[in-house]
Amino acid sequence: MRISSRCEYGLRAMVYLAARGDERPVPLPEIAAEEGIPAPFLERILARLREGGLVKATRGVTGGYQLARESAGIAVGDIVTALEGPLSLVGCVPDEEACARAESCASRVVWRRLDEAISGALNGITLEDLTREAVPR
Amino acid sequence: MRISSRCEYGLRAMVYLAARGDERPVPLPEIAAEEGIPAPFLERILARLREGGLVKATRGVTGGYQLARESAGIAVGDIVTALEGPLSLVGCVPDEEACARAESCASRVVWRRLDEAISGALNGITLEDLTREAVPR
DNA sequence: CTAATCCCAACCTAAAAGGTCGGCATTATG
C-alpha cells in the first residue's frame, strides 16, 4: 500500500501547471527539468492525464501542456483516479459479486470505511487549494 | 494503490480467531479451510502476525493460534502494520530527509492528509467491533 | 511411536513498477 511514483510525479506536474498560470502552454521538458522527473516517463504520465481530460496539449513548436479547466475544478482525487484507476482498494467494495462471502464479511466493512476515508481526503483538496498553500479543513 | 491479498487474508484470519473465541488454540488448517485461504500462504501471514505480537501459537498436536490479547485491544491498523509495515504511503511524510524539495512541496500536504485519513480509519476499528458487527462512527 | 501441529528457509512464476528508445505527426518561424 504505497503511492506510486507515477502518482507523485503526476500530482507534482499538475501543481506545477497550476502554479505556472494559463497564459501559454508549458513544454514538457520544462516541467521535467523543474520537477526532476525523467522526461520520457513524464510523457507517459501526461498522456494519461490528457486521456482523463485533466490537461490539454498543443503540438508544434510553441506547444505544451495546460490544465484542461480551472484549477479550482480539479481535485487531487481526479488526478489519482486518472493515473491509477478507481480509488477503491479492494475489489469487493464496489463490486459485490467479486467475493462469494461478501454479504457476511466483516472485513468488508473495514475496507469500505477505508475507501470512504481516502476518497474524502483526496476529493476534498483541489489544485487551487494547493497553489494557495491553503488546504481546507 | 491496492490492498494486498496478504492483508485481506490476514484480517479475515484475525476476525475468524476473534469470533472463534479463546478457549483453545485454532489450528491453521481450520482457518485456511473456513476462510478459503491457501494454507502455506496463511502460514507465512500468521508468522508475521506472531512476530508483530498479535497472535500466539502453541505447537504440538492440539496446538494452533490464538489472539495474543483481547480483541478490543487489537485495531485493524495494528494488523495492517504488522503485515505491510508502516502505514505511510510516501517516504517523505515520516522522513523529511527523503526528498530535497520537502519543505516547499505542496504535494506533501496531500500525502500527509491522506496518511492521517488512513490511520484514522484503520486505528478506529478493533477486532471486537468487527465481531459485534458494530463498527463505531 | 505416531500423527498433528507449528516453524523456517529456499525457491518459483507472473505481474507490476518504473523507465527507456525510436520514430512519426504537427506547427511556428526563418
Added chain:
DNA sequence: CATAATGCCGACCTTTTAGGTTGGGATTAG
C-alpha cells in the same frame, strides 16, 4: 519550403513485488 521544437505512440527493457509452493525440521498429546 526547411527546420527544429514540440507532442504522440508503440515496443521494449529491468527490477521489484505479489502471491504463492516445497521440503524439511522441531514439538507435543495420545
